[in-house]
Each structure stands twice: as C-alpha cells, then as structure tokens.
Amino acid sequence: MSVAMPNVNETWTGKILEVTLGAGPDKGGTRGKTVTVGGETTLPFLHFEGEIPNKPVVAVEVRDRAPDDWSELLVKAWGDSLKDPAAWAAKAEGLGAEIIALSLDSAHPERGNTGAKEARETVRQVLKATSLPLIIYGPGQPDKDNEVLVAAAEEAAGERVALGNCEEKNYRTVVAAALANNQVVIAKTPIDVNLAKQLNVLIGDMRLDRDRILIDPTTGALGYGLEYTYSVMERVRLAALTGDSALQQPLIVTAGYEAWRAKEARTNDGVPTQWGDWAKRAVLWEANTAVTLLETGADILVLRHPETIPLVKRAIAGLMTRAGA
Amino acid sequence: MSRYIAKAAIRGANLIVGEAEQMVEAAVAELGASTPVAFTNTAYHLPVILGFTGMEVDNLGELREAVAYAKRLLNAMPGESLWLPYLGETLDAGAATLLATEAIEAVRFARGLQPEPIPGLHLTGTSFTSPDNNGGGADGGHANGPIDDIQLRAWGIQLVDGRMPGFAAIIGAARSNEAAVSIVRELQKRNILVFLSGNVNGRSIIHQLMEEGVEMGYDTYIVPFGTDTISAIYALGFATRSALTFGGMSGGQTRDILLYNKYRVFAFALALGEVDDLKYAAAAGAINYGFPVIADTLIPQILPSGITSYEHVISMPFDDIPGDNDTERARRLVQRCMEVRGVKIKITDVPIPVPYGSAFEGERIRKADMRVEFGGSKAQAFEYLRSVGLDEIEDGKIEVVGPGFDDVPEGGAMSLGIVVEVAGRKMQEDFEPVLERQTHYWVNGASGIQHIGQRDITWIRLSKAAVDKGFQIKNLGDILYARLHADFGAILDKVAVTIYTDPDKFQEWLAKAREAYQARNVRLADMVDESIEEFYSCTLCQSFAPNHVCVISPERLGLCGAYNWLDCKASNQINPTGPNQPIPKGICLDPVFGVWQGSNEFAYQNTHQTVERVTLYSIMQDPMTACGCFECIAVVIPEANGVMVVSREDPSMTPAGMTFSTLAGVAGGGLQTPGMMGVGKYYLLSRKFISADGGFKRIVWMSSVLKGMMADELKGVCEREGDPDLLDKIADERSATTVEELLPFLEEHQHPALAMDPIF
Numbered sequence A: 001m002s003v004a005m006p007n008v009n010e011t012w013t014g015k016i017l018e019v020t021l022g023a024g025p026d027k028g029g030t031r032g033k034t035v036t037v038g039g040e041t042t043l044p045f046l047h048f049e050g051e052i053p054n055k056p057v058v059a060v061e062v063r064d065r066a067p068d069d070w071s072e073l074l075v076k077a078w079g080d081s082l083k084d085p086a087a088w089a090a091k092a093e094g095l096g097a098e099i100i101a102l103s104l105d106s107a108h109p110e111r112g113n114t115g116a117k118e119a120r121e122t123v124r125q126v127l128k129a130t131s132l133p134l135i136i137y138g139p140g141q142p143d144k145d146n147e148v149l150v151a152a153a154e155e156a157a158g159e160r161v162a163l164g165n166c167e168e169k170n171y172r173t174v175v176a177a178a179l180a181n182n183q184v185v186i187a188k189t190p191i192d193v194n195l196a197k198q199l200n201v202l203i204g205d206m207r208l209d210r211d212r213i214l215i216d217p218t219t220g221a222l223g224y225g226l227e228y229t230y231s232v233m234e235r236v237r238l239a240a241l242t243g244d245s246a247l248q249q250p251l252i253v254t255a256g257y258e259a260w261r262a263k264e265a266r267t268n269d270g271v272p273t274q275w276g277d278w279a280k281r282a283v284l285w286e287a288n289t290a291v292t293l294l295e296t297g298a299d300i301l302v303l304r305h306p307e308t309i310p311l312v313k314r315a316i317a318g319l320m321t322r323a324g325a
Numbered sequence B: 001m002s003r004y005i006a007k008a009a010i011r012g013a014n015l016i017v018g019e020a021e022q023m024v025e026a027a028v029a030e031l032g033a034s035t036p037v038a039f040t041n042t043a044y045h046l047p048v049i050l051g052f053t054g055m056e057v058d059n060l061g062e063l064r065e066a067v068a069y070a071k072r073l074l075n076a077m078p079g080e081s082l083w084l085p086y087l088g089e090t091l092d093a094g095a096a097t098l099l100a101t102e103a104i105e106a107v108r109f110a111r112g113l114q115p116e117p118i119p120g121l122h123l124t125g126t127s128f129t130s131p132d133n134n135g136g137g138a139d140g141g142h143a144n145g146p147i148d149d150i151q152l153r154a155w156g157i158q159l160v161d162g163r164m165p166g167f168a169a170i171i172g173a174a175r176s177n178e179a180a181v182s183i184v185r186e187l188q189k190r191n192i193l194v195f196l197s198g199n200v201n202g203r204s205i206i207h208q209l210m211e212e213g214v215e216m217g218y219d220t221y222i223v224p225f226g227t228d229t230i231s232a233i234y235a236l237g238f239a240t241r242s243a244l245t246f247g248g249m250s251g252g253q254t255r256d257i258l259l260y261n262k263y264r265v266f267a268f269a270l271a272l273g274e275v276d277d278l279k280y281a282a283a284a285g286a287i288n289y290g291f292p293v294i295a296d297t298l299i300p301q302i303l304p305s306g307i308t309s310y311e312h313v314i315s316m317p318f319d320d321i322p323g324d325n326d327t328e329r330a331r332r333l334v335q336r337c338m339e340v341r342g343v344k345i346k347i348t349d350v351p352i353p354v355p356y357g358s359a360f361e362g363e364r365i366r367k368a369d370m371r372v373e374f375g376g377s378k379a380q381a382f383e384y385l386r387s388v389g390l391d392e393i394e395d396g397k398i399e400v401v402g403p404g405f406d407d408v409p410e411g412g413a414m415s416l417g418i419v420v421e422v423a424g425r426k427m428q429e430d431f432e433p434v435l436e437r438q439t440h441y442w443v444n445g446a447s448g449i450q451h452i453g454q455r456d457i458t459w460i461r462l463s464k465a466a467v468d469k470g471f472q473i474k475n476l477g478d479i480l481y482a483r484l485h486a487d488f489g490a491i492l493d494k495v496a497v498t499i500y501t502d503p504d505k506f507q508e509w510l511a512k513a514r515e516a517y518q519a520r521n522v523r524l525a526d527m528v529d530e531s532i533e534e535f536y537s538c539t540l541c542q543s544f545a546p547n548h549v550c551v552i553s554p555e556r557l558g559l560c561g562a563y564n565w566l567d568c569k570a571s572n573q574i575n576p577t578g579p580n581q582p583i584p585k586g587i588c589l590d591p592v593f594g595v596w597q598g599s600n601e602f603a604y605q606n607t608h609q610t611v612e613r614v615t616l617y618s619i620m621q622d623p624m625t626a627c628g629c630f631e632c633i634a635v636v637i638p639e640a641n642g643v644m645v646v647s648r649e650d651p652s653m654t655p656a657g658m659t660f661s662t663l664a665g666v667a668g669g670g671l672q673t674p675g676m677m678g679v680g681k682y683y684l685l686s687r688k689f690i691s692a693d694g695g696f697k698r699i700v701w702m703s704s705v706l707k708g709m710m711a712d713e714l715k716g717v718c719e720r721e722g723d724p725d726l727l728d729k730i731a732d733e734r735s736a737t738t739v740e741e742l743l744p745f746l747e748e749h750q751h752p753a754l755a756m757d758p759i760f
C-alpha cells in the first residue's frame, strides 16, 4: 500500500547569480581553467527542489611571504614552497586546488610594507606558475589594500581575478580597480545580513555588474561562533531565493583562516590528551568548519591545509550526487 | 536660460564648427582622407566624439563625418521675439562645439602641431603624451596635450573612490599673477585636479604660473593643455574616458556618459577674464556634462539647476569679492566653486593636542584632576547649533570671543557658550537638534575632556593633563568643526564655531539659544503623526533580532530611545542606503490603532514575511516587535485592567511576577507578543502612547526611576489627561511588587484604570 506523500517543495522566486573567475585566451586571459559558481535556485543540495548547476569549489590560500604566525602543522605540510608564492601555488594546484587565493600579505606595514611594484611581480609570477583562476587579497590594511590591489588588478587585467577584500571602508577603490580592469570583487561585511546587503547596493551604485561580486559574510570556526555565522549565511541565502536581488551573489568563506585560529587546530601545547591526535584533529577542525558552511550555502571555500582539500572535495562530490542517482 | 548666453553660445558654436569644417577639408585635401588621426597614448579614438556619437574616428575621412554631425546639431539663432528658455538649442550648440574643437585638435595632431609648443615650459612627472614632440624651440617646452591612459587610470581610480574630489578646468587668465597662483594653490589644497587652457588677449594662466615658478605636470596635479580655448576639450575628453573606463559604458551611450559625469565626477569650469562667444559655446558644452561654469567677470547667470546639480552659470566678478588682497579673493572664489559643484571637504584627523577617539568617551574627570570646568554648579555653559545661509558664514572659522581660562584658579569654573553655525544645501532646520546632540559624544572623544548634559545644562571639564598638553578653549571648536564635516558632510558644506566667554556676549547668546530651544520644543510638540507623509524604519537591530523592525513616527520613537523620527530623517539623508528608510504611510487602515498600508507592507517585507500587520498605538493588537534593547517594557496586568511599565534600570520584582531581565527574555527577539511591548521611555509621554487601549491612564505601575527621571514631563502628561494627581495614583516598586499588593493600592488611590473598559 502506498501512502500519498504531500509535496513540500518550495517554489523560490530568486536565483543565485553565476559568477565566473578566470578567463581563458578566448576571453582575453591566460587561464587554463576557469571556475563558475552560483546559479542555485534552491537551498544547498536540495536537488529535488531546484537547480544546482555548479558545484562548490575549493580555493587554497597562498601568501606572498612565508607566514610567521601559522601553525607548525601547516608550515610542515607546505615545506619550502611557503617561501615562494609561485611554487606554493603550483603545489596547491597539484594537490587539487581549484582556485588560488593569493594573499599579498607582505604589503602590510608590519609585515614587510612592500608596495605596488612587488605586488605586480608576485601576481605575474603566480599567474605564470598556475593555470587556475586567482583570488587576490590585500594585506587587510586600507591604505595598503588600495595600493597593492589597484596594482594587482592592473597586472592581472583580462584574467578575471577576484579582488578582496572589498569592505565598507575601501570599497570605492577596489570597485574602481575592478571596473577599470574587468575583475570581480569580494564584498566582505561583518556577519550581518543588512550590512552585506548595503555594501552590495553601494557597489551596485558604482555600476559594477552584479555578477562580478562575491559575498564574504564573515564566518567563525567550529566552536567559535560557527552557528551564528551559519544562520547569517542561511538568511542571506533565504533572502536571495525569496527575491532580494541585492543578496543574490555566491558566497565565499575563509574556512581555513577561521579554523586555524582555533586553539584546537593551531596547537598541541597544554591541551588535554583526550583531544587526541593533533594532526588529525587540526585537519578535521578545518574540514568540519568547511563542510558545515557548505551546508548553509558556501560556494567557494578558502582552505589552508593540503590534507583538508581532498576531504572537503569528497564531501562536495557526495553532496552533489542526487539521491538515487 | 539667459537669452544673451544662448545667443553668444550659438554664435560661437557656428563659428567654431565652420572653422573645424574648413580645417578638416583642407587637411583631407592636403594629406588624404586615409591619414590617421589619433591622440597619442590614449585608446579611445577621439573620446568626446566617441562618447557623443559612437563614431570611432581613426582617420581624416571619418573625422569629416563627425564634423558633419556637429553641423546638424546647430540650430538657427533664437529670434528676438522668442522667449522660450533656449536650453535645448544651447546645449546642442555646446555639444557641437565640443565635437568641433576635438576635431580641430585631431587635425592639429595629424599635422604634428599638438601638444602645443610653449617655450620654457617643463612638465614634472612623465608625460607619455608625445615623447617625440620637441617643438617649442631650443628648450623643447610644450603643453601636456591630452592626458594619457596610464595617468587616466591612476587619477580615475582616485576620482571614483573619492580620494580626489574632482577637477577644475580653468580657462583664460587670472586678474593677477598673485590671483592665479592662489587659485591653483587653493585647488591643490583640496586635492582637486587642475586643468589649464585658454587665454585673455594672448596671455594664459599657464604663462602666469610659469612666471611665478609654479611647477606644472602630472606630479603636481596641474596639467596645462594649451593656451587656447580649444585645448580645453581635453578636459572633457578626460571626463568621457573616465565614464568609459569606470562606468562600464561604451561609445554612443551619450546620456549615460553625461549622467555619469554629473553624478560622479565633481568637475567645474572656471572662466577667468573676459568671456567671448567661443567660451560661452564651450561652457554650454561643459553644462552638458553637468559641469557648472563659474566666471570671475560680470556675465549673465543661469541659476536654476536641472542639468547641473546646482546652478549652471555663476558670475562672481573678481573685483567685487570681499578681501584685502587677491589671495583672499581667490580663496573665496574657489570656495564658491566648491559650493556650486557640491564638492565636499574631507577631514580625517581632529587637530587637537590630545589624543582623540571613541575610546575616551567614557572618561570621567575627578575634581582633583581638573584644571577648569565650564558649567556645573558654579558657572553656566550652553551649546547651540543653528543653520544659516551659505553666504553667512566662512567655513573653518573658529573664534573665541572673550578671555581664556588663564585667570581662572586651578579647579575653578567659568561660563562658556558654544555657538555652532552650519550651512549646507541639504541642511534643514529640523536637523539642528540632531546635530547639536552629537556635541556630547564628539567633545567626550578628546582625551582628558569630559562633557555632560546638553543645551543650557552643558557641563564640560578640562583635565590638568589635557591643558598641560596645550588644550585650549578654541580646540573645542576644532573638534566640532572636524566632526561635523566628517559625520555630516553629506548635508553640510560649511561650519563655523564661535565660543563666547565674554560675560555680556555670553548672556546675549544664551538668551538667543533659549529662544531656539523653546521654539524647538514647540515644533516637536506640533509634530504629530498626522502631519507627515512618511514614517521611518530602523533595522539596525536586525543583526541580532533578524525579524525586528522599529516603525518610527513623530509620536513614537524607537524602542531603544536613541532614534526619534527626526534622527531617522537626518540619518537617511546622510546614508541613503542605511538602516533608516522612509516608509510612505499609504492608506490609513485604522486611525485608532494606528495601522497604515505602508507600515504593514514595510514590516512584512523586512521581517522576512513574518509580521503581517503592525499597530503603532496598541499593546493588545499586533503590537510592534521588540528586539531587546528597549528602554522599558510595558506589560498588561489583566487583574488591574491596566499596564505596568518597568525600566531597564529597575532591578526589582514587578507585579507581572518577573523582573525586567526575565521579562526582556520573553518580550525580545523580534516577536510580536500581544500584551507585552518594548518602548522608549519618551513614548510614555506621547499622546499616542497605547492610545487605542486607553492611553496613559492605563498605567497602573511604573518604576520609580522613570517617575524621577521624567518628573516634570510626566506631570505635564497627567495634566493633559485631565487628572493632575494621576502620577500619585500609579504604584511603583516601593508600593507594590505583586498583583496582591497592587490592587489594594489602586483601589485606595482610585486609579482611573479600574473604571475603564475592560482591556481585554
């Protein structure tokens, strides 16, 4: 006997925009691979309800100088490649990265204070070393962000890189650089739906195409506010699907950065033995943070540890498989 | 539109288009139609022609077509009897002029005559424009010509992100060399790009600056285009290319390109010296871009705004500008240009000798550490902000009228009055109190300075440490000047501060201030929900209560008490995409409960489809949601047929059986809870306080701190309600903390709620 099941599918009116990173020779760039994210017409992985044309992807963080505050586990895992962003990027590509998230960290006044010239050189080298699309982050200090992101955007003209972070305090410069060089921006706001929306509106006012924006809603790591950021992202996505056109961009999250700030991942000093094997714990901390954020709508996950990459990609592959398929 | 200007512009346009035609024809005959034309090191063909017409002109033959296009734009001269506003024709004539002048420059380029040789002129910074150009005699001097693409990008980004407010296209020659230098220096000081062209009787501002040894070139942001009016076209080429580069537009999107420039490129033309027909025609061209024209000679003005944001053409005869010398007059002229174009001043640092920041806001200064106080028990202080006309004040003027505190003994007091005058096109008298109230936070931001109170109960203390570091009375003005520009720049153009310590002047201004306070009180009392068209929303608290919206009306402020209707209105002007949005009231669905179509719709959308209906005047039916930061909670006590109001500052038990903090847990979170509502304390005084449920007379219990804090105001409300002793009939935590205690109290005092209709 079959019981009639009521159809509980929602019909959403909104759709997430598709955003493409990277441009091949046909589009004026030099990338061997490009990545398109977004396009969803339903909540994460509800394949029975709507379309999920593009799978979420993994970006791997590469810095332009060897980080001095990274966990020893990360330092060991990447080895000498930490000293050379080009080698680091090539290695990350070999390990399964789908995007290289290059951070121009050395431009920070306290970490080298390099300028436009060095930024250009780094971008040039990394572009040469990898066929993947690029995300380029400034050092997170407004003046220096402006200086190096403008230079990087010019150097990577035609490559359709994503420039980050584009925040309330510097969005005008970053957006102008994107406009002039046909790039994408990462609009980052501190864990607040309305702020995210407002920044997107402001960016839109500058006439950057809507499909050249990624939203970074700011996230927390497992055990460090993850559930709060989870529900903020969920609300961004719900607003988008119910038709709020100012929030319909794909979401990017820096899961690696967040997870490796957590004590559980970063260190083994003075932690209880019950916490178990450090290396395993750390990678799982990052992977769990990432996978949780996938479930609430992340389209691009920026990761740090080589071993996290396959774990998260496996989870994505599983989630993208339709039940019964 | 002035007919005089229209005629002159159209005459000028006809002449220059004719000249362009001849030049192009001659060049075609001599060099051939396929001879390439291009501006060196720029990739936008001939940018103005491209922008206006979409034509990609690359050779003389194509240039001919562009000139033909310009010719078609020309109209017959307006007749003597025609009194229409000739705006359309004039703007077309202006556009034709731009196309023609660009065509002329293109021919000159084709003939190797551009950039114009100017002997002795050396430019700083690399000009890629024409590395091979070495005309101009033995020393190889020449003007810059068009700005190359690399520089366009570098400056363009700064123009777009606001670091550079705009550019000034100066045409002609200044009254004197002194004036020329001062004008340029004033513009540089404001980070404004300066483009130079034109002459008066052969003498150009470029010559004037050369004589005075002013360095020109990309490095100094002063770009000499050429010594004739025609070269001013490079300024508009620059503007067009900015729109193409940063506005994502393509050639032929004329309207978009022009609007882009109007709203995003803060540029203006400054015509120095006599204005001839060609200059009028070029000015008409600039107006197409929304760029106003300011002349330092007597010419007819075109004031009504429309194409430009403010006035179109302003005449400010140099000799009539007040000032002791040309430097001062130049400063005023530039100031006026800023106003006409709406260029905003940016101030990032507060220039005072002590550290400044919000971290110092909570600082307290004990008597022992104090050098001097203004106000308090031994002296008096007031602060008063008023708006005045743009011509009435000078921006940045900070004055102390009367003695400093040198003669006041340590720890002593003196009286002081702060009068702030502001002017701005978007400033409204209603915003005065909103801005004035910020004084408290701004002054407190200075390390070692403490500010308490407002209006005529202001009380300011300066610490010994701050005074040792050099803090003086005038610095109070510096703080206010800087912060007003920084925080309210969107509505203000000018700020001046006068601080009165002179006893007579102090009294005189105190009286004026009190008059204004009184007028504001009356105004506020007159402002009722029925008298306005829009409510305002506040969604600031959605970060933690995602489905909460405060609907704020003149008679009901936000429940945190921090935002009233005027605050929201001002905040919306300053930050149009921010958390305070206007809510058009729409149809009134229920005047008693306070239900409007507009507020319902807004609530529905912005609570993510959870709240469908919201009343402004009831606690029982669809009350407003509560986020969590309410000043007070109102709760219905069914047994007493009334409501109780407990303050956040009251820790005691209440007749509802819960303390404030327990109640807050029940009421908060952005839910609609009939019978329970978060409110700002001043809402209790409003005529609309739960007016649908019986109003103020329903209050049977109120935290004593509220009674104390608002004693006078509450007394007024009781009188308004026709029951002067009502306050004594309202219980508080001293008389009742349970319903059992409350009821006998109400009986005994014959509280009116007992006799009212049942609240349920």
Ligand code: SF4
Pocket (backbone or CB within 6 Å): B538, B539, B540, B541, B542, B549, B550, B557, B558, B559, B560, B561, B562, B563, B627, B629, B630
């Ligand atoms: S409580 Fe205050 S800050 Fe919060 S939404 Fe209401 S008015 Fe805005």
